[in-house]
Amino acid sequence: MSTLRAPRLTSFAVITLILTAAIALLAPHLVSVTLYKLSLVTLAAVLGYWIDRTVYHYLRPHELLQQSDLARHQGDRVTADDCSANASVATIRRAIIMAAVIIAISLGA
Template sequence: MKTLPRMTDWLLGALVLSLLILALSPQQIPVSLYKINLIAIAGVVGYWLDRSLFPYARPDSFMATDLEEIENTVEVEDAPLQFELETFLQNDLLLAASMLRRAVIVAAAMIAVGLGA
């Protein structure tokens, strides 16, 4: 059984509301498109702002698939398993923090443009 893509219900809701706006007040469609465009551009600008502010702390730079990868990058011979596990967990925390940082910067840019538009 094939499932629908994620957020299909939200897309259908947005289309229904757009059709409702078109039926009730067609002159507002360009305004809606303009505001959606501003928010989308703000999201892209927020993303590139994060990339330029933190070029060496991108979320994908902290991704590690397993302990062997960590062990190869640490370059410590006969390191105890506890050290490897702590390094692995530290990378997970850095990954989470960098993803959260990027989400906050993008959201702040989108909110700033949305409030000003």
């Protein structure tokens, strides 16, 4: 039996809407600028994610974790540890690429 769950990052979306409403109340003339900046940062995050997926299509973190689990179940601890370490590095790599794109877009706007 499956349970109904909210989509990922729902809490961040709610917080963003609350803060946008607060800006609309406190400084209505800044709403358009805020939405523009928010859309640029969001676009940059998505672009950074897809750049990572495109360039490193063969080293995706979740696939490395699946390989680690498979090796662990087969009793190959060395391969499992290597895949787990590679998954950690791939996750950090993805975060760095996304951060770089977000900073580049934010500074250029």
